[in-house]
Amino acid sequence: MSFTFPSVSITGTGLFTPPESISNSELCASLTASVEKWNAEHADEIAAGTLVERSAPDEEFIVKASGIESRYVMEKSGVLDPDRMRPRLETRSEDQLGIQAEMALPAIRDALAQAGRADTDVDAVIVGCSNLQRAYPAVAVEIQDALGAEGWGYDMNVACSSATFSMQAAVDALRNGSAKCVVVVNPEITSGHNNFELRDFHFIFGDACTALVLERTDDAEADGVGDRAHRWEVLGTKLATQFSNNIRNDFGFLNSSEVDDREPHEVIFRQNGQMVFREVCPLVVAHITDHLESLELDATGVRRFWLHQANLKMNQLIAKGVLGRVPDENEAPVILNEYANTSSAGSVIAFHKHRADLDAGDLGVICSFGAGYSVGSVIVRKA
Numbered sequence: 310m311s312f313t314f315p316s317v318s319i320t321g322t323g324l325f326t327p328p329e330s331i332s333n334s335e336l337c338a339s340l341t342a343s344v345e346k347w348n349a350e351h352a353d354e355i356a357a358g359t360l361v362e363r364s365a366p367d368e369e370f371i372v373k374a375s376g377i378e379s380r381y382v383m384e385k386s387g388v389l390d391p392d393r394m395r396p397r398l399e400t401r402s403e404d405q406l407g408i409q410a411e412m413a414l415p416a417i418r419d420a421l422a423q424a425g426r427a428d429t430d431v432d433a434v435i436v437g438c439s440n441l442q443r444a445y446p447a448v449a450v451e452i453q454d455a456l457g458a459e460g461w462g463y464d465m466n467v468a469c470s471s472a473t474f475s476m477q478a479a480v481d482a483l484r485n486g487s488a489k490c491v492v493v494v495n496p497e498i499t500s501g502h503n504n505f506e507l508r509d510f511h512f513i514f515g516d517a518c519t520a521l522v523l524e525r526t527d528d529a530e531a532d533g534v535g536d537r538a539h540r541w542e543v544l545g546t547k548l549a550t551q552f553s554n555n556i557r558n559d560f561g562f563l564n565s566s567e568v569d570d571r572e573p574h575e576v577i578f579r580q581n582g583q584m585v586f587r588e589v590c591p592l593v594v595a596h597i598t599d600h601l602e603s604l605e606l607d608a609t610g611v612r613r614f615w616l617h618q619a620n621l622k623m624n625q626l627i628a629k630g631v632l633g634r635v636p637d638e639n640e641a642p643v644i645l646n647e648y649a650n651t652s653s654a655g656s657v658i659a660f661h662k663h664r665a666d667l668d669a670g671d672l673g674v675i676c677s678f679g680a681g682y683s684v685g686s687v688i689v690r691k692a
């Protein structure tokens with residue numbers, strides 16, 4: 310007996326872009342001031358060889374190594390203050406909406422408008438992101454409450470791959486009938502966990518929030534709501550993980566119980582960027598190639614790749630590995646020049662901004678990858 314899974318579609322997408330942007334030159338100026346101050350304050354230890362002098366950043370290096378020109382953040386003045394080097398976020402009372410729920414709502418409402426659905430049509434909310442503001446109550450449950458929605462919600466974290474991992478969770482829920490209208494939302498405030506004091510990390514990340522609405526295709530068709538031009542059928546999802554310490558964040562519940570004190574920057578984001586570059590690119594190429602093959606699809610038939618936005622060279626290498634030639638920007642659109650690496654939001658920002666020009670029947674691949682390591686792909690076809 311064979312069983313056919315019900316078809317699921319993405320029926321809408323939305324994006325919240327924070328109002329404040331930081332250019333590379335602003336970022337380099339504040340880090341240079343901070344480095345000079347730090348080196349002066351630690352001159353004796355540096356002279357004694359017990360501390361290593363910190364190096365100043367270089368704008369040209371950033372663009373050449375990553376393709377990043379600017380990034381949006383939820384709060385700019387604190388990041389650029391050489392005496393602070395991290396955002397200055399107001400402490401909110403329990404009666405106030407949390408900052409992640411606040412950035413999620415406009416993105417979700419954009420996505421619901423495309424899908425032709427109301428807040429109360431939602432019956433499941435999955436928050437997938439690298440940087441959750443608290444352990445509990447789940448941000449997803451707070452969002453569910455703010456929407457006035459019923460059903461259920463939960464938070465999940467698979468770093469940058471949280472977008473595609475949460476999309477697969479949504480597809481599974483829709484196929485097995487545990488939800489009818491799922492919102493997947495990626496509220497990333499990476500600036501709260503980036504190390505702006507070290508030149509190796511300060512330029513990499515930005516803040517943003519993306520949202521997707523997923524429903525069974527027959528529900529969307531039967532109800533006749535939403536704009537069909539925004540609808541993309543999910544042909545398949547594929548996830549993979551492989552343990553690595555090359556991207557790591559040790560912030561957690563046990564920090565205060567540890568016997569040895571660690572420096573604050575030891576328990577936020579850190580990575581060995583070169584190793585990540587070298588190890589993740591071939592993993593992603595093989596992953597997308599296998600996924601397409603499993604659906605009997607040829608890479609040359611894929612009209613667009615919406616890849617995780619961490620590094621321009623990385624994306625060019627991955628698209629080249631899959632296609633056998635260097636892709637043009639139309640085939641693998643870039644948003645990281647403006648947004649930097651927004652972790653789980655990156656591939657969805659690319660999908661949100663760069664799909665309206667495609668035709669019915671066109672194929673595309675949404676792919677995210679990052680810490681874990683983790684890789685996820687979602688193959689879609691325009692309705």
Ligand code: CO8
Pocket residue numbers: 365366367368370371374375439440468469470499500502503504508509510512514556578580581582583585586619620623650652678679680
């Ligand atoms: N200005 C000047 N020089 C610099 C700067 C700078 N801003 N940054 C580094 N350098 C220096 C280095 O110190 C080094 O100097 P030296 O040779 O004297 O030691 C030199 O430049 C070369 O450094 P790298 O070898 O590190 O340079 P790369 O060419 O490898 O470029 C990149 C660095 C851009 C980071 C690159 O390696 C890269 O993009 N790798 C892929 C990384 C990636 O994709 N990571 C994914 C992380 S995201 C994720 O999955 C987790 C989510 C986390 C959420 C966010 C929380 C904050």
